[in-house]
Amino acid sequence: QQLQIVLVSLDPERDTTEKLSQYVPYFNADFIGATGNPYVLLKLAAELNVAFSKVPLENGDYTIDHGANMVLVNPYGHYHGFFKPPFEEQNMRMAWRSIMATFDQ
Template sequence: MAPDVNRAAQRRGIRRTVAILVTIVALVIGLQVYKVTREPPLDREALREQGTVVFEQPRRLTDFELVNHRGEPFTDEDLEGVWTLAFFGFTHCPDICPVTMAELSRMMGELSAERLANTQVLLVTLDPARDTPEVLAEYVPHFHEDFVGVTGEFLTLKRFANEANVAFAKVTLEGEDYTIDHGGQVVLFNPRGDYHAFFKPPFDPAKMAEHYRAITEAFPH
């Protein structure tokens, strides 16, 4: 066989081999994309199994009037138009409160810019006698500059906490000192201002962000 014919045959063989390899790679990539895009979203039952409880029927709140850490009024209307993650705690808390606030800050870092713009995070104090707006203004921005501290009249805060299913009780320590035992869940209010879901501790910021995205994407617009 002439050399030119051999070279032509070799080139055809190489092209055939390359075409087959390209086809195989394309199939592998296509299967991976299909697997990712077809992976079912987290539904209410799957979320519950992983520590996030979403109510079948979100719960309305009683109107309230409180104040934020800037000394501005904070009412139930401030829960409307955005998603709100709220943690009920207090600034003298030695462990669970600062840890949870730090985890919420890290969770915010897992969100897209668009989702961040539609999210607010609250620390609602259960200790208004000590947690004045000035105290909250020193404490809350330490975790994230956009976080909001909320305080006000004790009975209003108590009703707000009760409606969010956050149990708490004052515990007397030595002398006149005291602490507060309280639930550690993070509460989620939807853009209509309704109590929509809650996240159980312990928290993993990346997992929490994934659950939050699933909940917000499933919300009817």
């Protein structure tokens, strides 16, 4: 199985699939952008231990406050943990290989 990076928007009101298709490739052309219904995103965030909140701004707008952790999920969609920044490629590769080794048996 190949590694797939998915950037999940926590702001479906503003981050449409069209906006994500323009924004996500700035990180990497192979990354996928995803969004969904607010209730589904809330459930996903809870299952993956991702904390976020909608913060009102003085001008009437809002921002989404969230951390920068990267969640590690196996090919079956099960949570395995997370990486904190700064992201160290060697540690990330080692963790991914360790997880994938259990699926290659």
